[in-house]
Amino acid sequence: MTVRIGDVEIVALCDGEGVFPFGFDVVFPAVAAAEITAWQSVYPAAFASATHPPARYGSFLLRAPGQTVLVDTGFGTATGPFPPGGALLADLASHGVMPADIDLVIFSHLHPDHVGQTFDPEGEPVFEHAAYAVTAADWQHFTAPERAADFPWIAGQPGRLAGPRPDGGRYELRLLAGGEELAPGVFAQAAPGHTPGHLALSVRSRGQEALLAADAFFHPAQLARPDWVNSSDSDPAVAVATRRAIVERVLDRDVVLGSCHFPGSGLGRVHSVNGAPRWLPLDAASRPG
Numbered sequence: 001m002t003v004r005i006g007d008v009e010i011v012a013l014c015d016g017e018g019v020f021p022f023g024f025d026v027v028f029p030a031v032a033a034a035e036i037t038a039w040q041s042v043y044p045a046a047f048a049s050a051t052h053p054p055a056r057y058g059s060f061l062l063r064a065p066g067q068t069v070l071v072d073t074g075f076g077t078a079t080g081p082f083p084p085g086g087a088l089l090a091d092l093a094s095h096g097v098m099p100a101d102i103d104l105v106i107f108s109h110l111h112p113d114h115v116g117q118t119f120d121p122e123g124e125p126v127f128e129h130a131a132y133a134v135t136a137a138d139w140q141h142f143t144a145p146e147r148a149a150d151f152p153w154i155a156g157q158p159g160r161l162a163g164p165r166p167d168g169g170r171y172e173l174r175l176l177a178g179g180e181e182l183a184p185g186v187f188a189q190a191a192p193g194h195t196p197g198h199l200a201l202s203v204r205s206r207g208q209e210a211l212l213a214a215d216a217f218f219h220p221a222q223l224a225r226p227d228w229v230n231s232s233d234s235d236p237a238v239a240v241a242t243r244r245a246i247v248e249r250v251l252d253r254d255v256v257l258g259s260c261h262f263p264g265s266g267l268g269r270v271h272s273v274n275g276a277p278r279w280l281p282l283d284a285a286s287r288p289g
Helices: 033-037 088-094 136-142 158-162 236-250
Strands: 002-005 008-019 054-064 067-071 104-106 131-135 173-176 181-183 186-190 199-205 208-212 255-258 267-273 276-281
Touching: 002 199, 002 208, 008 088, 008 199, 008 255, 054 088, 054 199, 067 181, 104 181, 131 136, 131 158, 131 186, 136 173, 208 236, 236 255, 236 267
Parallel strands: 067 104, 104 131, 131 173, 208 255
Antiparallel strands: 002 008, 008 054, 054 067, 181 186, 186 199, 199 208, 255 267, 267 276
16 A cells, blocks of 8 residues: 655555464453453454454555655564564565665664564675664664673674675664654654664655554554553553554544554554544555444
8 A cells, every 4th residue: 555645655565464473362461351352343454363463564665755765674584483474575576666776774673573674694785775774772772782682683684784784884874863854754753662762753744744653553452542561562651651642643633643563554544433542544455343
């Protein structure tokens, strides 16, 4: 799916889909099963079954004036117990974009399903001409030597950006605080809690707006229940505050909200339905009942 926000085109991409290997009881350990299944009739596409969520590895392509930007590089095929990815490059090609066309790669955060195809198995950069951007907080957290055993994917993937390029040059790595304009109409927005430096992207152009919230939300029910803490949230209290702030920003406004793990394209709008925030996807195939 493609959405135009003023002068910026947003293309929803997918690296792979399947059934998440861990049940809702693991993903939301403090939430009663009955409370979760109550949302199944509202968001049927966000349930692989009553007990398990679907897995979807979403990324976004941004065509801004003069720049082609990729948000997250997917999971790839080395996914362990998770469903394999690896479809991102073919999805890009279906939109007429080759890896060498990417000017900037932005990492929303450094979990493996968002960075797994930054380098190929031979250690060559997949996006050979790109600069890279990530928050300083996430970079410092995930690349700290004392945490190497906790985050083993870093060394083989984004961690290589600290070293030399195969030609002996240096990678252009931008460490962000939040608030920077990364491309015309594309702004970094700090959205911490899922990881220390988790990043959302605000796209604002010609009076139109989209907010790509990455993993601030794992499931669309969290729009109405931002207090549902994902077991992958590194700081639950901060993650809840971030979700509440995003809901306040987008609710009943003409703002497209994107999430990497929502079903379908991951793009929709948030409106009040029976007094509660409801995510209404732009692609009718996954529209809630």
